[in-house]
Amino acid sequence: MSVQKKALPIGISDFSELITKDYYYVDKSLFIQELVLNKEKVTLIPRPRRFGKTLNMSMLKYFFEKTEVSNCCLFDHLAISEFSDIMTHQGQYPVIFMSLKGAVGVTWESSLTRLKKIVSDEFRRHKYLLEAGILDVAQMQEYRAIMDKTAHADVYGHSLLDLSRYLQEAHQQPVKIFIDEYDALVHAAYLNNFYQPAIDFLRAFLGDALKENLALESAVLTGILRVAKESIFSGLNNLSVETVLGNFYADKFGFLEHDVAHMLDNYDVMIDIEEVRLWYDSYQSGQYRVYNPWSVLNLLKNKTIKSYWVHTAQEDIIKQLIDPGSLEQQADVNTLMDGGVIRKKIDENIVFEQLKTDPDVLWGLLLFTGYLTFTSAVQETSGFYVTLTIPNREILTVYFSSVYQWFKRKLDFSKYEYMLRRLALGEVDRFIDLFKVFVLRTLSVFDVQGDEPERFYHALVLGMLAVLYETHEIVSNRESGLGRFDVMLVPKDHTLPGVIIEFKKVDSRASGALELAAQKALEQITEKRYAIGLQGRGITRVIELAIVFRGKEVLIKENL
Numbered sequence: 001m002s003v004q005k006k007a008l009p010i011g012i013s014d015f016s017e018l019i020t021k022d023y024y025y026v027d028k029s030l031f032i033q034e035l036v037l038n039k040e041k042v043t044l045i046p047r048p049r050r051f052g053k054t055l056n057m058s059m060l061k062y063f064f065e066k067t068e069v070s071n072c073c074l075f076d077h078l079a080i081s082e083f084s085d086i087m088t089h090q091g092q093y094p095v096i097f098m099s100l101k102g103a104v105g106v107t108w109e110s111s112l113t114r115l116k117k118i119v120s121d122e123f124r125r126h127k128y129l130l131e132a133g134i135l136d137v138a139q140m141q142e143y144r145a146i147m148d149k150t151a152h153a154d155v156y157g158h159s160l161l162d163l164s165r166y167l168q169e170a171h172q173q174p175v176k177i178f179i180d181e182y183d184a185l186v187h188a189a190y191l192n193n194f195y196q197p198a199i200d201f202l203r204a205f206l207g208d209a210l211k212e213n214l215a216l217e218s219a220v221l222t223g224i225l226r227v228a229k230e231s232i233f234s235g236l237n238n239l240s241v242e243t244v245l246g247n248f249y250a251d252k253f254g255f256l257e258h259d260v261a262h263m264l265d266n267y268d269v270m271i272d273i274e275e276v277r278l279w280y281d282s283y284q285s286g287q288y289r290v291y292n293p294w295s296v297l298n299l300l301k302n303k304t305i306k307s308y309w310v311h312t313a314q315e316d317i318i319k320q321l322i323d324p325g326s327l328e329q330q331a332d333v334n335t336l337m338d339g340g341v342i343r344k345k346i347d348e349n350i351v352f353e354q355l356k357t358d359p360d361v362l363w364g365l366l367l368f369t370g371y372l373t374f375t376s377a378v379q380e381t382s383g384f385y386v387t388l389t390i391p392n393r394e395i396l397t398v399y400f401s402s403v404y405q406w407f408k409r410k411l412d413f414s415k416y417e418y419m420l421r422r423l424a425l426g427e428v429d430r431f432i433d434l435f436k437v438f439v440l441r442t443l444s445v446f447d448v449q450g451d452e453p454e455r456f457y458h459a460l461v462l463g464m465l466a467v468l469y470e471t472h473e474i475v476s477n478r479e480s481g482l483g484r485f486d487v488m489l490v491p492k493d494h495t496l497p498g499v500i501i502e503f504k505k506v507d508s509r510a511s512g513a514l515e516l517a518a519q520k521a522l523e524q525i526t527e528k529r530y531a532i533g534l535q536g537r538g539i540t541r542v543i544e545l546a547i548v549f550r551g552k553e554v555l556i557k558e559n560l
Contacts, residue, residue, distance in 0.1 A: 250286025
């Protein structure tokens with residue numbers, strides 16, 4: 001007889017709902033213990049989107065907030081219940097809880113309207129303050145105007161500070177403030193060109209409430225980024241920032257390997273843990289490697305490996321990386337898509353206005369948003385240096401998608417996609433004819449001179465294949481047989497042919513130089529037995545191609 005499995009909490013961010021309705025829960029309650037023991041006044045925890053931030057913040061609210069009906073039962077069977085010293089904090093504080101995720105609009109006016117509703121809802125949640133005898137006439141009028149969303153914009157700017165003072169006076173107990181997705185508005189403001197008014201508002205709204213506020217017991221903010229201190233938190237000396245580069249709270253956001261292995265078994269997902277690891281793991285968080293929770297939960301639901309974690313706004317940032325002016329940046333993208341690492345100077349503070357002028361800011365943004373991860377981090381005299389890599393195949397598909405869109409924008413070539421489909425179907429002669437035209441038109445928009453033209457050609461070949469990312473695994477610079485191939489196309493449908501591409505660059509203008517280089521490339525494919533990797537996957541037909549470049553000339557030959 002089958003055992004009834006708990007429902008998966010996809011899209012459930014309210015902790016009480018998750019516990020009372022018996023959804024499956026990966027216990028992160030020791031986040032509370034770590035927070036209490038650290039005793040920081042204001043803690044900012046940036047993590048990528050959909051890594052459990054909102055659920056954790058909701059848990060803090062239900063744990064700390066003083067309520068008429070105790071919420072202690074929500075924690076009865078969780079790890080935190082074993083620590084009696086921490087449990088003494090349960091239900092002892094007035095709490096302000098807001099998420100600024102809902103404040104995102106396409107203009108400042110629409111964002112301010114949304115902000116007013118968020119503030120109004122929290123004031124309404126504490127409307128008992130109107131009957132507490134602590135407000136004078138003017139304060140009561142202003143309180144009601146905030147609830148009615150009719151107060152002047154400046155009033156909302158100091159409303160968080162005011163509410164904390166009212167709660168402290170009513171309860172004779174300092175307040176805990178929890179602000180989720182504090183930077184969502186900043187990111188939207190940058191992309192939609194209303195950055196300055198958004199920053200000005202948040203500097204007043206958050207800065208005043210968190211700086212020298214005697215009514216504040218402690219505060220926790222989560223978001224995706226650490227927005228530069230001078231932008232919002234000017235003068236805030238009690239701010240502790242815990243990014244993925246540090247060890248605090250490192251295992252409290254994202255799933256650990258044992259969590260995922262248990263869930264795969266519990267939900268009868270017959271996919272090898274190694275495959276799941278390749279797709280959704282390898283986000284470095286302090287000393288831990290963590291899985292993307294959103295992707296894992298959707299995998300458990302659909303029992304299919306595919307990309308679940310995408311976000312258009314942040315992919316706009318990747319486009320800034322992929323559409324660069326420098327060959328170095330093109331080569332860096334190629335290295336990352338090859339599965340390699342690059343070393344960059346990173347500033348943990350994000351100043352959006354510097355994105356277009358300072359590449360270090362862009363690399364940091366991609367790291368903290370989850371589109372890159374790090375393998376090492378070292379503080380040097382000139383700054384903080386990290387080695388960066390793409391964490392997993394799910395994120396690699398985002399890069400391929402972005403490269404594909406770049407090719408479509410950059411080149412006026414309607415047969416581009418058609419050309420790649422011919423290759424995928426094994427129509428090699430048709431592919432070769434179209435590819436020669438493609439290369440001629442493509443290289444006309446690039447300067448192929450430089451110190452490392454080989455890396456450029458490799459980037460071109462890898463980029464052009466991006467159109468196939470949904471139907472093929474695109475693998476580059478990996479071991480197979482007795483060596484390392486340049487590019488391999490692995491079809492998800494094994495009735496289609498696999499493709500191995502070895503490319504060469506020649507400088508000689510001698511007659512027959514291209515032919516000779518192509519023949520050597522084909523011999524290398526045969527001698528190094530690159531096809532073994534495809535055959536081991538059950539792919540019976542393998543196309544072996546040599547692509548040779550000389551400046552803007554190209555020769556393609558097939559192993560027959």
